[in-house]
Amino acid sequence: MTVQAVVLVLSSTLVGCAGTEVHVGTADAARPTATGTPGPSAAVTGTTQARPGRTPAGSEASATSVLERLPGLGPRTRGGIPANARQVVLVTGRGKNSSEANVVLYRRTGAGWEAGAVWPAHNALKGWTDDHRLGDLRSPIGVFTLTDAGGLLADPGSQLPYDRSRSFTIGGTGFEGEPLAGSFDYVVAINYNRKPGTSPLDWTRPLGADKGGGVWLHVDHGGPTHGCVSVAQKHMKHLLRTLDPDQHPVIVMGDAASLER
Template sequence: MLSTVLTRAATPLLAAGLLVVGCAKPAPSPPHSGPAHTQNPPTTAGPQSPRFPQGKALREPALPAEIPRLGPRTRDRVPDGTNQAVVVTGEDRDSSRSTAVLYERDPVKGWKAVSGPWPAHNALNGWTDEHWAGDRRSPIGVFGLTDAGGRLPDPGTKIPYHQEEDLFAAGGTGFLGESLEGSFDYVVAINYNRRPGASPLYDDDSRPMGWDRGGGVWFHVDHEGPTQACVSLTRGRMRQLLLWLDPDERPVVVMGDAAALAR
């Protein structure tokens, strides 16, 4: 009888305890000890290519440098294998004033100026694409430089030098009344309408284009005035030119007014 009473008395207490337990929030799960799960795990970047570094564009190799201010037609006239060029640029088509710059060509880097600009004179009436005897214009073009000479002894040039004290003597006056004495102390023949391999004085019927197309076009010592068709430099520059020219480098002169050379 007593046990029955105790059982009946404990029943409401047990029910109350179940209600308390049933309404309580479940205990939180223990923290997960493994790595956190992500929906989009980071992508592991592979090693960068040393040939294409990140953030840098691929650069094209630099082309060999060209002689500035020469157009494609003029550049094409410079022979393959030529590594020395004297560029004589006239102020304009009808001017007798010009400048000269010496260039050398490196097989990898291309053309580079090595001396100049030097002041120079050309023909009284300027330049022409078609030179005729007596027109008092200098021929435009690219011409070889193979022979030299003069009234004075060879200063040490590598190209053939022909000394003639009497035949290279100059006299008289120029277009401005200036003295021509000493103009041919040093000369370098410009291979316009001439046969290479002979003295600059050599003239006969072997002129390829005939006598009416002129000839005897030289670099020579400046007399402070226009020329008939030649290009003149100061005595010191003529000597420097002679010492610089090397036949193994197949030197040429590129000459004309600025507009003509830019074609």
């Protein structure tokens, strides 16, 4: 497939984070197992819950305390986090139907979990779901591994494997008329219905096309996504430079009430 062809496919399928349905390079891809039905492998697919203390969206206050356990997570969500995970990107949505969220990067230390700053973020236009489907405009709730990254721009020092490609080019406008250009300058694939260990551009959907895919962490364009989670470019660069495969990083994402289960 030529670069031009890949860009065309992205522009028509990325509707999940960039302006269409995020299923191919914008916000929907990993290897979910039954989203909404956590089980032994929920850490790689499923449904878990978590939420950093309810700091208002937009706050960048830095947490300095070390916590015994991640805040806002109920037993089911905590149970989905792998025992070897020492880095957790906690995405807490404002509400089940809200497209606004907070993101906090936690790292496990000998004394407990140490929190980073609270970053404002966007998720899907219609909020969150335990049973993500192609085109539903909701972000999947769950605990997912983070193994692969990429982007349109040069590698800023990513510890995760980084695929630089012109196929991350995106244009057009988002749900609120905001330009989408630059949204995929940096991305981290969220392992929902995708094959870990491959480029974020890989189209493999282990659960089938109907379950969506191409769910990413990517640069915020100032509005709701099709399914991805987006933060400011400087925060994406920080994630890329910080997430370490040897620390088995995961993302815990969902609305606050769901994460408390």
